[in-house]
Amino acid sequence: MKANERRYKRVEYKQDVQLCTTGDLKLQAHSENISMGGLEIRCDQVTAHAMMPFDYQFDPESPLMLSLTIYLDDLETPLQVSCCILNTYRLAQDLFCFNLKFVLIEESDQQQLAVFINR
Numbered sequence: 001m002k003a004n005e006r007r008y009k010r011v012e013y014k015q016d017v018q019l020c021t022t023g024d025l026k027l028q029a030h031s032e033n034i035s036m037g038g039l040e041i042r043c044d045q046v047t048a049h050a051m052m053p054f055d056y057q058f059d060p061e062s063p064l065m066l067s068l069t070i071y072l073d074d075l076e077t078p079l080q081v082s083c084c085i086l087n088t089y090r091l092a093q094d095l096f097c098f099n100l101k102f103v104l105i106e107e108s109d110q111q112q113l114a115v116f117i118n119r
Contacts, residue, residue, distance in 0.1 A: 008035035011117050017041060020067040025050055029098075031070075036113060038083060038101040039068070048096035052085060066100065072116045079109040 013034035019027040019041075027050055029043040043051070052064055063084035070079040082104035091097050105113070 008037040009117060010035045010040075013039070015071060018069040019047075019051065020069075021051060022065055027051065032097075034070075034113070034117065036102075036110070036117060038086070038099060039070070041098050041100060042091065043096055043098070045094050045096065048088070048098070051098065052088060058085075058087070065103070068100070072112060077112075079105070079112060081105045081109065 010033045013031050015031050017029055017031050017039070019029055021027070027043070027047050029041040029047060032040045032042060034040075051066065056064065065082060065084055068079075068081045068083060070081065072079065081102050083100040083102050086099040086101050088096060088098045
């Protein structure tokens with residue numbers, strides 16, 4: 001696979017998203033793009049460390065899980081998805097990027113997302 005080829009088409013999606021950790025901690029982040037497979041978000045250092053503790057080591061057998069509330073075009077019907085953290089990196093002193101993979105998304109929400117991405 002070439003470096004610029006992706007499994008899913010990504011579209012720009014610059015919105016605030018609400019995150020919820022497995023410990024029921026509610027956090028805010030800003031999304032950059034979305035695909036059928038996941039979402040890229042950016043956040044400050046405080047939010048990044050709340051999502052992923054300093055001592056966490058990536059483990060495919062036990063990924064960090066988050067719940068997300070995503071609003072597409074219709075602000076009255078948000079998508080509720082569960083996702084895991086694929087990777088993270090620092091963009092600036094107080095700016096972190098997380099690539100999230102959708103793990104659980106209802107079929108009706110998948111359809112809504114597909115319409116949004118392919119419009």
